Amino acid sequence: MSDPQYEVKSWLRQKLQPRGIKSEFGRAIGMSPDKVTRSIELDDPDPKKRRSLQMEELAAAAAFFQELPPGYEGMTTWLTRRGGVSEPDAVLFKDGKPIGVVEVKNPTPNASFPPRYQTFPDDVSIPLRGQISAGPNGRFIMNGQDIARVFCPPGLEGVDGAYAVQVQGTSGEPRFFNGETAWVNPHAKIRQGDDVVVQVLGKDDEDDVSSYIKRFVSQSSGSLKLYQYNPGKGETHDLIFPTDKVFSIHKVVFHAML
Known part of the structure; x- marks a missing residue:
């Protein structure tokens, strides 16, 4: 049976080809070298040597490489947000590496009677x-x-x-x-x-x-x-x-x- 994540894993596998990038990637998103290897394995018939990529790992990979995986082109927030960073903070990236955290604020309204912004409770x-x-x-x-x-x-x-x-x-x-x-x-x-x-x-x-x-x-x-x-x-x-x-x-x- 073909892997339902074949395209995503092939994308990540290609991204991890450059020398040293696999270990750097694993350290950045908190995955062990073995876990990274099993996440991009496509050919080994032994299911114990393969694993499925989780949604949070795909989001972290998108943020690390500043590129959305195939099939997730609409998840544009993944390019500016990073797992573990709470709202309203965002992580800034340069050359695939986090360089700082900034607070995201709503712009100050310039109207005499500014509109009211509806907020959603964080715990719901x-x-x-x-x-x-x-x-x-x-x-x-x-x-x-x-x-x-x-x-x-x-x-x-x-x-x-x-x-x-x-x-x-x-x-x-x-x-x-x-x-x-x-x-x-x-x-x-x-x-x-x-x-x-x-x-x-x-x-x-x-x-x-x-x-x-x-x-x-x-x-x-x-x-x-x-x-x-x-x-x-x-x-x-x-x-x-x-x-x-x-x-x-x-x-x-x-x-x-x-």
Whole structure:
């Protein structure tokens, strides 16, 4: 089975080719030499000699090299922020090395009656669900783990089970772009035209649950119909699943590029 992080690992592997850069990189982001090596291993069949790159490690690599990994082009804040630095501080980098920390402040308004800036409480967050694999029609598999915490929009405060997912691929464009985060309310009422995260059971193995971020069209006793904005080659706009295979339908209430 091919590594779902093949492109990202190939990018990092190429970045670590220059002499001495691997050890410098490991020290800068707090990874041991063995951990770095296993993070970019693509050929060894032994799974113990390979590991998956975590989201915070990808963010640190982007900041170190001042370049976004493939598939994460929208995560522009990674180029100015560094793990372990709390808001509103930002790390300055030069030639891939941190050179200082500066405080980020809102500009002073010059109007007679300045607008009021809405702030979000720092301690209110919801889980970002981890994903593995990718497939036709924008299919992805949530791996059941929370890989990070993201800010909670006001409308989701106190909502039990609220979560977020990161958009993978281009099937949702121009509604959703690769790398965007979508926030989900699992209790909100679904109406035609809503964007939803749908989980569908596999045909033979009910432990195989596929997920999709699509537009809800309709649901009957026999089938669920979804619409995808940007189908790939050989795919159609319409997706239809048997209703008895639909595990859940959750409404997307907010999305943005972090």
